[in-house]
Each structure stands twice: as structure tokens, then as C-alpha cells.
Amino acid sequence: MGTTSVQSAVARRTRVDWFVDFACFGLALLVAGWLTWLSIERPVPGPVLIADVALGGLSCLALWLRRRWPNAVALALSPLAVFSVTCFGPLVISLFTVTVRGRLAVAVPVAVVQWATGLLFPVVRPEWQEDFFWVEMLVSALFTVAVLAWGLFVRTRRQLVVSLRDRAQRAESEQRLRVAQARRMERTRIAREMHDVLTHRISLLGRQARALQLRPGIPSAEIDRAAVVIRDSADQALRELHEVIGVLREEPAEGPPDRSQPTLADVPELVAESRRAGMRVRLDAGGTDLVAVPAAVGRTAYRIVQEGLTNVRKHARGAAVVVTVTGAVGVGLTVEVRNPWPIRATGAIPGAGFGLVGLTERATLVGGRLEHGRTAVGDFRLRAWLPWPA
Template sequence: MNLRRSWRDWLGDVAVTTAAVLLGLLMLQASLNDFPEDSKTAIPRDIAIGVVSWIVMLLWRRRYPVAIALVMTAGQLTASTVLGTAMAAVFSVAMLRPWRTSVPVAATTALTVLGLFWLAPLSEREFREGIVAFGLLHVALLSTGMLVRSRRQLIASLRERARAAETEQRLRVEEARLLERERIAREMHDVLAHRISLLAVHAGALEFRPDAPAEQREAAGIIRQSAYEAMEDLREVIGVLRDDSPGAEPERPQPTLADVAGLVRESRRAGAEVTLENGVPDAASVPSRVGRHAYRIVQEGLTNARKHAPGAHVLVSLGAGADLDIEIVNALPPGPPARPLPGSGAGLVGLAERVALLGGTLEHGRTGDGRFRLRARLPLEVAHGAGAAGKGDTHGSELL
């Protein structure tokens, strides 16, 4: 017995069984009108057999439609109420089984009814009317059941086609996205790799030029090393663009909060005047996800200071409490604002997106004493709770 049905299935089963009950009682009434002398003994037995057939129809008609139809066909010989159940069984077989099965079952039930009418003491006129009525009823039930079955198959086919179309569309979108990522990777490689490699070559030639001053050779060495590191970063980004598989990690290790000190030393070697106030907080108390974003924020702040205020003193401050506070302050150059450099403003937009990923806040702008301040606050408690989720956003956050 399968009682795990949807409410729609139960509603259909109850409707079919109700129709069987009504039709069976109608057949019982017609039988009593034709043979009133058998009413006292026929009614209890007929109704009892009919009740059993109705229960069987309600509980098992979906699982065993053919078997129930054949049993009810034979049961017509014992009780008039079963005729209604047999008619409902013909409809169930036509709805749940192909026509190769439903047509022979309906023919068997119809022939059984024909035999009952042949054996019953009916006049020729009543015999013809009964055969025509039951024949048309069988045809109507068989046609209706087959129509319901074909409609269900059509709906299922349309749903399958819709699912296939959605899957195909999703595959096309993924393919287009992959092709676009590869195109962006090729463009980045073609445009940037050539220029950075030329910069590294010229810087190397200047570094190893014997007649160049020592300070010039040192500066050229820093430029050459920075160009090589930029090439490595470019390869990493291109690799991320080309590798669309989830969970793929870049080959190079990601920076942490402990690497901020090295970033400050690198800026000093390049000639910038940078002060790291109070040192770097204990990296063990800061999740790696927050430390990676903090490193990128400091990196972007130092880059902006070199671009917009070359030679100005830069103060970097880090503090870890309930939140990780990052503050980068530099003096603004005197005179009117310089003409914006290419790409100005894009870095701050990227920083805002980074901070938003962690649920932090970002402030930047001029201060009253003629300086520019960049301040970010990154929550640590949320980051600890989201550490598992943060592992999957490395690629997306590093591309901001």
C-alpha cells in the first residue's frame, strides 16, 4: 500500500472512488427495480461486497490498476455495486497504462457486462438499450482516461524540454563567460606583459651599467625587481581568470597581516618615506582572510600616496582590538590639485568592495590640516565565524 501521495493524487483517488460508489448504487437500484423479490437478501450482501471493492479501489488503484480491473470484472458476477467499481477501474487503467493494455482490459469488462445482460431475464428492447448504454459508457471512460494520460505525458514532455532548455542556456552562459575570461586574460597578457618586460629589461641594463652612479643602479634594481614581481602578479591574475574551477587556489601564497612590515620596507627601498606606527599586531589574533584584505588595503594606500603625493611622508597605523583598524595618512602636495592620473579612483572602489565583503567600514578624504586620510575598520568576530566561507572568495576578492 502506498499512502505517500500528494494531496492532488488523494483528491483524484477520492473523486474516482466517489464516482464508483455512485455508479454502483445506481446499478444496485436498477437491479432492485428489475428484481424486487431479491431485495431482502441481495441488499446487505451487495453493499458489503461493494464497500470492499470501493476500499480496494481507493487504496490500490494507482499501484495495481490492471489487477484491480480484472478482479472487479470478475466481481461484477457477484454484486451489482461492483459494476460501478469496474467502470472506474477501466478509467484508471486507461489513465495509468498504455492503450495496448487498457483496450483489452476495457474489452474484457465490456464482454463480461454483455454476458450478464445475456443471462439476465431481460426483454429484447431492455437488452439492446443496456448494451448500447454500457458500450458507450466503456468507450467514454476509455477515451477520457487515454486523454488524461496523453495530457499528462504532454505536460511531462514540456517540463523536460524546459529543463533541457534551461540546462542548455546555462551551459551557453558558462561557455560565454569562460570565453570572456580567456579573452580578458589574453588582453591583459598582450597589453601588460610586453610593457612590463620592457621595463624590466631597461631597468636591468641601467642597473648593471658600470658608469652609472650607485644610487641610480640601486633605484634601477628596485625597478627591475618590482617589474618581475608585477609579472608574477600578472601571471597569477591571468591564471585565476583562465581557471574557472571552484576552489582552485593561486600557485603563489597569499599575503597576510605579517607581510605588511615587508611591504613598508619595500616602499622605503623605493624611496618613499613611510612610518609604521606601533608595528604590526599579532597575526595569530587576526584571521587570514582579514589579514589578506588588510595587506591589500595598506598596499593600495601606499600606491595612492606615491601617485598623488610623491615624496610626502606616509604614516601607517594598525591596531587590533574588537576590530582591526587601519589608518594611512599622508600630507597633500601644495598648490592646486594635480591632474588625475589614469585609473584614479578605481582603487578606492575596489577597497570599498573588499571592506564590504567583511562587513566593515571605509572612510577616506582630506582632513582639516591639509592631509589625506584613508581609514578602514574590519570586524574580527564576524571574520572568525565566516572563516570557512572566506576560503572560497579568494579569487573574487583578489581581483577587485
């Protein structure tokens, strides 16, 4: 992490920062007082002692600027080490600050400068010169290295904490995005379900209504049967619409939806429902075990058959329809809806025109393929192959 990002993160002092700054200032004053007491026991001239104490006090006050200008404060205090013994505490704290907030390439030269100025201190202040001068310089060098190491440890730990915090925030943000995306995908899927289900139900209503309109003299028994189909289809359409609207709310309820999705085993009932509505539909399952088909594949196959029957009612009214379902485990499932090519499109039931596009997307999502169009013998065929894994 660069110096700019570290400094910007601490540009405004928090309560912890204020506590640390007061602690550093107090510690520096205590060290300066202790060294002043040691100076009094030595043959130090009065003016020299006063100047030493004054420089030490100024050094302690300079620590309040170390957060904003760590390098400048450290370099400004370094020459004072040639004369003042009471600035030892602020020197150590300023070097630690440079190491924590700056780069190692800057902290090492600052440490070398501060240590080198200490070599001149016994020359300027001979009353502090000891017999083991070089031993003291070696101890001072080791102490400087220890301050650098401590500063690097604190700096690395802070960077790790900031990195973990950023990573946690990114993970939380990505989780929210994944949840939002999952909701959008679920709502898109339900919108497709609404298109398939409601179009099928409404087409049944339209067929029965047209039959009643075009045949005013039909027997009452047939009228009653058509009324039952219309009522059941309307009730079912309302239930489906209520379920879809409930899931599409802004804040969906927690937990899985209560609505059970149709599978391939429900295709015979779908065909029987179309027959009750007056369609000529024949189902040829070819001995295929409809119950054994996986739920995801079976649901897609059901929607393909449903959309195919709906299209027949919309564009080829009265045509005979053959629904063929064949397949086996490991081979795949083939679903086909075939009817004679309509002489003219009725256009009586409006549609969005995206039914086949949605079916193609459904088949692709489960790893299958879908094709539709006119055959060589003049029929319209909607055919899909879907995987049936072992």
C-alpha cells in the same frame, strides 16, 4: 512513454493524488448507493441484494489499489460485472485508470472483457433484463469507447506535460552549461591577454633595469628617463593585473567589462613605447588605414605585434626590429615582425613558452594563419595573415 516510467512517476501519492483517490472512492460509493436504491424498487431477493451491495463495497475499496496494480484491479473486478450491479462505478474507474497508466494494447482487451461480462448480466440477474437489451449493449459499448477515449486524452496530456517539463529542465541545464562554458572561455581569453600584456610590460621593466645595471655611469637625464619608463610600465602592469583579476573572480559582475581592448590603431603607440624603452623599432604601415580594420582582427594583430616585440626583447636584445602592416578590404591584413637572428639567446626574461602557441590560436579563431621561423637571409620572422572582410 512506457508504463514503468508512468507508474514510477506516481509511486508516491501527492496531495493531488490523495484528493483524486478520495474523489473516485466517493463517486464510486455514490453510484453504488444509487444503483442499490434502484435495486430495492425491483423484485430482488434479499440475499442477492446483500451480496450485490457487499461486492459493490469491496469493489470501491479495491480502487485504493488501482495506482499500484491497475491491470490486476481491472481484471479482478471484471467477473463481478456478471452478478453485481453496484460495481459499475469501480469498473468504469478501473478501466479509466488502466487506459491512463498503461498501454492501449492492454486497455482495449480489458475494456472488451468488461463489456463482454456485461452480456451475461441479464442472464444471471433476469430482474434487470429490459425489452431493448441490444440497444443497451450498444449504448454500453459506446460508453466503454468514450471511457477509453477520455483515458487516452488524459494520458496524452500528462505525457505532454511531463515532456514539456523535461524539455524545460534540459533547456535550463543547457543554458547553465552554456553560461559556464562562456565564462571559462572568457577567463581563458583574459588569461591570454594577461600573458601578452604583462609579459610586454615586464620585459620593458627588465630591459630598463639591465640598462641601469650595465651602465652605472650614465647621465642623470637618461636615468630619469629610464625611471619614468619603469614607473609607467609598472603602473600600467598593475592596472592590467587588477582588471584581469577582477574579471577572473568566481562571480563576475553583470554587464560588459569596462576595460577597452586595444586595436590595430594602437600599434603606433605600442611601437613608440618600445622606442622609449630603448628598442630600435621601425613601423611600416604602407598607407594601410589602421582605424578601418575590424575590431576583432585589429585586436589580434595588435597582440601579434606585442608578442613579437616582447620576444625580441627576450631573445634578441639590441636588435633592430621592423614591423610591417599591409592589407586592404577583401584582400586581408598581413602583419610581420622581423629582426636579425640572435647570436645567442639571453634567457634573461623567463617566459611560459606558449606565446607563439597562443598567437597561432588567436589567428585561427578569426580565420587567419600564423607562421614563424628563420628566413633564408638569416632573419627571424613572425608573420600572420588575417581576414579583412568587406
